[in-house]
Amino acid sequence: MKCIFLILFSVFSLASFGQVKRVTMSEHVKRTVIYPNPARSFIQIQFKQQVPVPALLVVYNFIGKKQLELTNPGMNVYLDLSEFRRGLYIFQFKDKNGQIIDSGKFQVEK
Numbered sequence: 001m002k003c004i005f006l007i008l009f010s011v012f013s014l015a016s017f018g019q020v021k022r023v024t025m026s027e028h029v030k031r032t033v034i035y036p037n038p039a040r041s042f043i044q045i046q047f048k049q050q051v052p053v054p055a056l057l058v059v060y061n062f063i064g065k066k067q068l069e070l071t072n073p074g075m076n077v078y079l080d081l082s083e084f085r086r087g088l089y090i091f092q093f094k095d096k097n098g099q100i101i102d103s104g105k106f107q108v109e110k
Contacts, residue, residue, distance in 0.1 A: 031102040032093070038107035045077040045091065047102075054096045062088040086110045 033046045045057070057077060059068040067084065070077065073093075086108055093101040 030104070032104055034104055034106050038109045039081055040109055041081055043079045043081060043106055043108075045073075045079065045104075047073075047075045047077075047093070051075055051093070052095050052101070055101070056094040057091060058094065059089055059091045061085075062090070081108050084108045 031048050033048065035044055035046075037043065051072075051074060053072055055072055057068075057070040057073040058066060059079070061067050067089065068079070088105060088107050090103065090105045092103045095101055
């Protein structure tokens with residue numbers, strides 16, 4: 001009985017741990033710098049690398065409602081926050097295929 005248990009345990013262990021995902025450093029590198037964060041009247045989003053054209057910058061509030069959408073934003077984006085309410089916001093840079101290039105969050109304090 002112990003032998004059967006040991007064999008089954010070995011087989012299931014190999015099956016569940018046999019697939020290892022390879023993670024490269026580029027998957028974890030932030031491509032944007034956001035300042036000031038938290039912000040009151042404006043925020044600047046600076047892209048560290050050349051932004052692919054066409055590109056899209058989309059800003060969502062914390063419940064997922066789209067607040068802003070900019071086409072071909074460039075490497076430095078200055079956002080006027082006068083129309084933004086206090087809270088947490090999420091931004092996404094997307095390429096022409098809709099793939100997310102980078103994302104982040106910022107907080108608006110008023």
